[in-house]
Amino acid sequence: MPFVPFTGVNHHYQSVLFGFALMRDELKTTFEWVLGTWLEAVEGKTPLAIIIDQDQAMAGAIQSQLPNTTHLLCSWHISNKFPEKLSTYYAKEEFKSDFNNCIYHSLIEEIFEDMWKALILKYKLEDNTWLQSLYNLKHKWIDAYTRNIFSAGQKITSRSEGMNAFFDAYVGSCTGLKEFVEGAQKALERQFMREKEEDYNTHHKICCMRMNTALENHKRDVQKISRPIG
Structure with a gap:
């Protein structure tokens, strides 16, 4: 059964599981049920x-169940398709450099738009439907459009995939439902303890000053003030 983790980031920048589901299939209606139940x-x-x-069923479920949540696309999954979808062009260093500069080094929307238009004209890509589809989704994955959206510094789904790997230590594809629940509980307890350990270290230990900068020293002084007594 497909395993769907809801993964976020806690105050120690650790991956934290907000919930998970086992699904019978990966249809839009099933994702809608999962999101609705999680809410x-x-x-x-x-x-x-x-x-x-870029799963369309999941995207449709997000639109209907989380209308006020900003839906972003994993930039890693998209960039992984560049060599395949743009094989004729991407093998050329000049195109690769121009393309990557446009995608990753456009600081504001206006710069991206100018660089994108210049790229399309220079390499005669006006009829490339795949590129046009990516352009239509620019507000979901291009930094120039997403940099002001709070996402705890996340641009890719690696934390979710990392959570899958975390659970692999406790459950597997042949695990029965009862054993899965027991294994999942152990995984959650381990996650809880990792956060508590970091909480303890924050309140009871002094950070190692690596560069001895004013910012580091200020952080150390704030930590001393906020440390509980006793």
Whole structure:
């Protein structure tokens, strides 16, 4: 059964599991049920942003169940397709350099638009439907359009995939449902303890000053003030 983790970031920049589901299939209606049930469990507290790959069923479910959440696309999954979808051009260093500069080094929307138009004209890509489809989704994955959207510094779905790997230590594809629940509980307890350990270290240990900068020293002084007594 497909395993769907809802993964976020805690105050120690650790991956944290907000919930998970086992699904019978990967249809839009099933994703809608999963999202709706999860929202009930978290008392309707919707995330500011959610990052997924280009799965259309999941995208449709997000649109209907999380209308106020910004839907972003994993830039890693998209960039992985560049060599295949643009094989004729991407093998050339000049195109690769121009393309990557446009995608990754456009600081504001106006610069991106200018660089994109110049790229399309220079390499005669006006009829490339795949590139046009990416351009139509620019507000979901291009930094120039997403940099002001809070996503805890996340641009890709690696934390979700990392959570899958984390669970692999406790469950597998042949695990029965009862054993899965027991294994999942152990995984959650381990996650909880990791956060508590970091909480303890934050309040009871002094950070190692690596560069001895004013910023590091200020952080150390703030930590001393906020440390509980006793």
